[in-house]
Amino acid sequence: MTTRGQPVPDAELRIGSLLFADIVDSSALVGQNDAETAHELISTALEVAAQCVARFGGRVNRITGDGVMAMFGAPDGLADHALAACAAALDIQARLRAIPGAVSLRIGVHSGEFLLHALHAAGLAALDATGAAVHLAARLQQAAAPGEALVSAATLAAAGHAITAEPLGVQILRGFPEAQQVLRLKGADLSLSRFDARSGIGAGFVGRVAERARLAESLALAAAGQGHALLVLGEAGMGKSRLAREVAAEAAPGLRSLAGHALRWRREAALHPIADLIGRTRGPGEAPSAALAALLGEEPADPAWRALQPSERRERTIEAARAWLLARAEEAPTIFIFDDLQWADDATLLALEGLLPQLAGRRLFLLLLARPEHGLGPRCRALPTIRLEPMQGEDAASLAAARGAAPGQASAIAARCGGNPFLIEQAAALGDRLPPEARALLVERVDRLPAEAREVLRLLAVVEEPVTPEVLLACLGGEMPPEAAHRHLETLAEAGFLAREGLGSSTRLGPRHALLQEVVYRGLTRRRRLVQHARIFEGARPLLEPDSPMLARHAWLGGLWAEALPRNEAAARRALARFANREAVTLLDRALDALSQLPEEPALLERGIELRLLLRDPLFRLGEGDRLTIRLREAEALAGRMAQQRRLPELRVVQAHHAWMTGDLTEAERVLDLLEAEGRARADAALLLRCRFQRGMVEVSRRRHADAAAAMAEVAADAAHPRHGGRYGLDAPLVVVALGYQARELADLGDIPAARAAADACLRAAEAVGRPFSWVFAVLADGHVMHRAGDPARAVARLGEALPHCEKAESDMMRVVVLMLLGDAELSLGDHAAAQAHLAEAVRLADAMRFMALQDLRRELLARAMAGAAGPGRNGPRPPG
Numbered sequence: 001m002t003t004r005g006q007p008v009p010d011a012e013l014r015i016g017s018l019l020f021a022d023i024v025d026s027s028a029l030v031g032q033n034d035a036e037t038a039h040e041l042i043s044t045a046l047e048v049a050a051q052c053v054a055r056f057g058g059r060v061n062r063i064t065g066d067g068v069m070a071m072f073g074a075p076d077g078l079a080d081h082a083l084a085a086c087a088a089a090l091d092i093q094a095r096l097r098a099i100p101g102a103v104s105l106r107i108g109v110h111s112g113e114f115l116l117h118a119l120h121a122a123g124l125a126a127l128d129a130t131g132a133a134v135h136l137a138a139r140l141q142q143a144a145a146p147g148e149a150l151v152s153a154a155t156l157a158a159a160g161h162a163i164t165a166e167p168l169g170v171q172i173l174r175g176f177p178e179a180q181q182v183l184r185l186k187g188a189d190l191s192l193s194r195f196d197a198r199s200g201i202g203a204g205f206v207g208r209v210a211e212r213a214r215l216a217e218s219l220a221l222a223a224a225g226q227g228h229a230l231l232v233l234g235e236a237g238m239g240k241s242r243l244a245r246e247v248a249a250e251a252a253p254g255l256r257s258l259a260g261h262a263l264r265w266r267r268e269a270a271l272h273p274i275a276d277l278i279g280r281t282r283g284p285g286e287a288p289s290a291a292l293a294a295l296l297g298e299e300p301a302d303p304a305w306r307a308l309q310p311s312e313r314r315e316r317t318i319e320a321a322r323a324w325l326l327a328r329a330e331e332a333p334t335i336f337i338f339d340d341l342q343w344a345d346d347a348t349l350l351a352l353e354g355l356l357p358q359l360a361g362r363r364l365f366l367l368l369l370a371r372p373e374h375g376l377g378p379r380c381r382a383l384p385t386i387r388l389e390p391m392q393g394e395d396a397a398s399l400a401a402a403r404g405a406a407p408g409q410a411s412a413i414a415a416r417c418g419g420n421p422f423l424i425e426q427a428a429a430l431g432d433r434l435p436p437e438a439r440a441l442l443v444e445r446v447d448r449l450p451a452e453a454r455e456v457l458r459l460l461a462v463v464e465e466p467v468t469p470e471v472l473l474a475c476l477g478g479e480m481p482p483e484a485a486h487r488h489l490e491t492l493a494e495a496g497f498l499a500r501e502g503l504g505s506s507t508r509l510g511p512r513h514a515l516l517q518e519v520v521y522r523g524l525t526r527r528r529r530l531v532q533h534a535r536i537f538e539g540a541r542p543l544l545e546p547d548s549p550m551l552a553r554h555a556w557l558g559g560l561w562a563e564a565l566p567r568n569e570a571a572a573r574r575a576l577a578r579f580a581n582r583e584a585v586t587l588l589d590r591a592l593d594a595l596s597q598l599p600e601e602p603a604l605l606e607r608g609i610e611l612r613l614l615l616r617d618p619l620f621r622l623g624e625g626d627r628l629t630i631r632l633r634e635a636e637a638l639a640g641r642m643a644q645q646r647r648l649p650e651l652r653v654v655q656a657h658h659a660w661m662t663g664d665l666t667e668a669e670r671v672l673d674l675l676e677a678e679g680r681a682r683a684d685a686a687l688l689l690r691c692r693f694q695r696g697m698v699e700v701s702r703r704r705h706a707d708a709a710a711a712m713a714e715v716a717a718d719a720a721h722p723r724h725g726g727r728y729g730l731d732a733p734l735v736v737v738a739l740g741y742q743a744r745e746l747a748d749l750g751d752i753p754a755a756r757a758a759a760d761a762c763l764r765a766a767e768a769v770g771r772p773f774s775w776v777f778a779v780l781a782d783g784h785v786m787h788r789a790g791d792p793a794r795a796v797a798r799l800g801e802a803l804p805h806c807e808k809a810e811s812d813m814m815r816v817v818v819l820m821l822l823g824d825a826e827l828s829l830g831d832h833a834a835a836q837a838h839l840a841e842a843v844r845l846a847d848a849m850r851f852m853a854l855q856d857l858r859r860e861l862l863a864r865a866m867a868g869a870a871g872p873g874r875n876g877p878r879p880p881g
Contacts, residue, residue: 016073108140227359390419418513663852
């Protein structure tokens with residue numbers, strides 16, 4: 001981005017509002033008038049439109065022969081872009097109606113995302129916007145009647161209650177297959193703060209206990225005749241307006257509250273917050289002084305006033321405004337709230353500063369609200385100050401919950417928004433979607449940063465995860481001197497955009513919160529993202545391990561396919577080693593995507609089979625049966641194309657296990673018949689032993705306890721033998737699994753001594769392996785043997801210990817097994833309510849992941865729990881299915 005207000009060298013995605021204004025029947029106008037008259041009429045209308053757009057912070061980016069296009073929120077962000085565009089549209093129409101003989105305009109306004117880009121032609125550069133949002137605004141303009149402004153539902157939603165519009169129903173607009181909601185713009189209330197416009201008044205106030213107490217104390221002093229003033233500072237969205245109104249509403253009876261609001265688009269209007277306040281509150285027929293009349297925009301009748309010099313009029317007007325404020329405090333205890341003073345004019349600030357020495361002995365409380373970048377004078381800056389910081393902990397989570405966050409998501413939403421109350425409220429209402437109003441607010445703040453600081457923030461947003469300063473500097477690629485980079489980082493920290501974790505060499509830097517990262521990243525075009533990700537990969541590569549997930553991700557996102565394939569595979573193997581199954585699946589999917597971008601070669605095709613086989617364990621443990629089916633079919637097709645007969649046994653082992661999981665025991669046995677025949681033909685002891693394990697699993701599902709226990713004993717005795725070389729998954733972890741099944745099957749047979757011996761062996765083997773997935777099996781074996789040995793109370797406690805191991809192992813599949821065995825033990829204990837809850841959850845999860853092995857048993861147990869919970873002598877509900 002170049003300097004503010006200048007054309008950008010590269011495109012970026014913006015959130016804002018677009019306004020199209022077009023002269024009605026311009027062709028007829030030209031035909032009915034001479035060229036000079038027609039030009040004067042058209043240029044007058046276009047000049048009025050351009051002035052109104054500029055007044056409300058917009059930018060005219062196109063002028064056609066008979067119309068204009070304007071952007072609000074680009075190139076500089078504008079949090080209230082929708083209100084500004086609507087205010088400009090209304091102002092254009094009002095000013096043209098006041099000009100005798102002026103032409104009429106049709107206007108359309110739409111809010112949304114568009115591409116901002118530089119337009120180069122004939123050596124000239126300008127800014128332009130493209131995208132569906134641009135076309136929709138143009139179509140709304142074409143549908144408008146002469147002198148009318150139409151707006152979209154998106155604009156109405158973005159402006160909140162600050163605008164009024166008449167619904168005209170849904171209309172089909174050219175180029176848009178779906179009907180669009182169209183509204184006729186009627187009015188705009190420019191005095192509303194963002195809080196008022198978003199209609200948050202009816203929602204309960206949450207948090208800010210210390211700040212409310214301090215304000216209440218100041219109110220009490222003022223009511224007792226000890227005039228007082230406070231300055232409240234906070235970034236946009238921190239809740240300054242809401243806090244002030246909440247405290248004023250809770251004030252003692254008889255304390256009058258009067259509010260003035262500085263407006264960004266009225267900075268040039270002297271004393272406008274006080275003038276608006278006087279205009280709203282003065283009594284009917286009240287004759288103002290000459291100075292107050294001038295302040296209210298009325299022509300004073302006093303000749304002496306007209307004889308004054310402009311500087312004298314200004315001084316007397318400021319004094320009159322100050323006197324009016326003091327007079328209100330003489331009538332009744334009063335709290336004056338002046339909001340958004342960062343946009344106040346100099347005269348307003350002088351009037352308020354001059355008021356401060358006169359507060360003593362008056363029943364007056366002056367509450368000044370501003371953002372940190374305010375331009376208040378030294379007296380105001382020296383006031384007692386409340387700085388509103390981001391909400392933390394329970395307060396932030398409570399706010400998210402109160403605004404509709406889904407159960408269990410409140411804390412995550414609060415953290416995602418960095419504790420900013422406005423952002424929390426917006427995100428809570430929309431869940432995972434990026435709230436447009438929140439995005440506009442953050443973009444406005446980001447655009448106030450110096451250009452190079454913005455570039456550092458963009459790089460941090462693309463990196464996404466916290467990184468050391470060393471890595472960040474390497475990612476900058478030497479384009480910025482280290483001292484300059486550190487200076488820009490300090491700028492970001494002071495502006496509240498930078499998060500620092502740790503100290504010294506362990507320092508990590510990143511965007512202040514996840515929503516900021518999303519917003520900044522969302523503003524980058526796909527091409528810029530691609531370039532930045534590749535830049536980060538190249539910069540960080542010398543500093544990170546080859547299997548670094550960060551390098552893997554940026555190689556993939558940067559389109560560096562030859563690097564993305566091996567690095568994502570290596571990072572996935574690293575994730576699998578620590579049972580980070582979700583991460584492993586993501587990395588392996590990326591590796592396969594990278595592989596699909598490379599030329600087809602035999603070695604790479606075989607690698608595709610290997611990657612899909614690697615997906616078996618994490619997908620199985622996560623219960624992703626459908627995705628596993630797809631990957632297995634892909635692997636089988638690749639093996640067939642390559643005539644890779646040696647890979648087929650591995651595939652068929654996985655297919656047999658998958659068939660068992662889905663409850664298709666016939667298919668599982670069919671595949672095992674093929675495998676066993678091949679194993680005997682090859683004299684492949686490892687393959688035959690793996691088939692024995694899979695046969696044992698089938699016997700577990702058929703509840704043939706003796707056959708299952710015998711198969712598992714055989715596998716446990718030989719699976720870790722070095723001669724198998726770890727093929728087909730024969731290793732120490734499989735020994736733990738086999739011993740766990742053996743113990744449970746022997747316990748179900750009633751052979752408790754043998755079951756106990758197998759469970760103890762399973763515990764010892766799990767301790768040697770040291771993996772959470774192995775501990776799940778060991779704890780289940782131990783607890784189930786306790787249950788069958790007649791000690792369900794101990795069993796329930798022990799089985800419950802397996803649930804945290806499931807979390808550590810990221811195994812939703814084993815969670816089903818734990819819940820089933822836990823519910824079974826609770827049934828024996830007589831705790832039918834707990835059993836019903838656990839078994840119902842087991843059945844639900846198993847159905848969701850198509851884990852049908854032993855689902856009939858889970859349903860039987862659930863039916864018993866439901867019948868027991870219904871009470872003696874009553875028929876319990878029928879079990880599901």
